[in-house]
Amino acid sequence: MNKTVFRIRALLSAVVLTTATVQAAPAVVPDAPQIAAKGYVLMDYHSGKVLAEYNAHERLNPASLTKMMTSYVIGQEVERGNISMDDDVVISENAWAKNYPESSKMFIEVGTTVKAADLNRGIIIQSGNDACVAMAEHVAGSEDAFVDLMNRWGESLGMNSSHFSNVHGLDSQNLYTTPYDMALLSQALIRDVPEEYRIYKEKAFTYNGITQYNRNGLLWDKSLNVDGIKTGHTDGAGYNLVTSATEGDMRLISVVMGTKSANARKAESKKLLNYGFRFFETVAPHKANETFVTEKVWMGDTDEVALGVTEDTFVTLPRGKARDLKASFVLEQTLEAPISQGDVVGKLFYQVDDEDIAEYPLVALNDVEKGGIFSRFIDYIVMMFKNLLG
DSSP states (O other): OHHHHHHHHHHHHHHHHHHHHHSOOOSOOOOOOOOOSSEEEEEETTTOOEEEEESTTOOBOOGGGHHHHHHHHHHHHHHTTSSOTTOEEEOOSTTOGGGOTTSOOOOOOTTOEEEHHHHHHHHHTSOOHHHHHHHHHHHHSSHHHHHHHHHHHHHHTTOTTOBOSSSSOOOOTTOBBOHHHHHHHHHHHHHHOHHHHGGGGOOEEEETTEEEEOSOGGGGOTTSEEEEEEEEEETTTEEEEEEEEEETTEEEEEEEEEESSHHHHHHHHHHHHHHHHHHEEEEOOOOTTSOSEEEEOBSBSSSEEEEEOSSOOOEEEETTOGGGEEEEEEESSOOBSOBOTTOEEEEEEEEETTEEEEEEEEEESSOBOBOOHHHHHHHHHHHHHHHHTO
């Protein structure tokens, strides 16, 4: 197996080197810029690698970033067929816009009927507290029941330092999250509910004759390709902004919480994104379901099985280090038939300077059935002698 590992490492280095040398970039990464916020995270979307952080795990008030989880639950309910964006929603007194006189709202009226699709845009684009309550009641029957869904989804996403107590984000003692948890939620929004996420790049929405503009000012910044995500502000939280932007195959997520103004949250987020795109790059060494290596199979109707990954692999590195990227693999078991397509048989590792920086499950890409009695007997004898010889 050592020869195979060496051969794969050499091929991978050659492929990535072509990408890396096009951009003659420094291999030394400076410290992240100073960010005037209570806490922040800059995360690479594909790999989940944190590129910069401060107080990443400190509990802070999310304010209207809470609506990202409200939106995520709605997206999951649509994916599962439990609700439709064509549903008619009757607005209750709890969801009446008059309940939120000093905060953002969609201006929905009690007793009226509103399409779920409009309410969804009222949540995402207009940051409407009233729209959040209306959709929560439509999905779960009550706001409290919907909040239970929010917390369950948070647990499933690994948001271990977050708790939601309402659907809109108005200050509450039991409402808190962390910059890192919000980055995890951002990943999930983009990955799990892409139709829901597409709405986040829309710059304006008109309802009841009132046009409101998306508060994420970076959507208008032509120096960045920003397509989300959400702002938030209360007296207790300060000014928050979660942003995602792309450059080529790279997507970054920035979470900035607790700045002093709307302009500050935009400026600090832009500094983080520019830092990430300037000094890091994401490479995709292997494609899903493409053969990474073939290995000997014992007792099978064929002698070899193709091994690879079930998803595209991504590795985020300082610019200029991609040429040093190598790959190796470890088998966790003797490959003995029967083997089913998708069986996990080992791990694929990526290294730079002999340090593991990422790993993915290595799986069988095809079925291997048991061989005939004679071929299995021969393999048994060979395996017995190999074991005796160590």
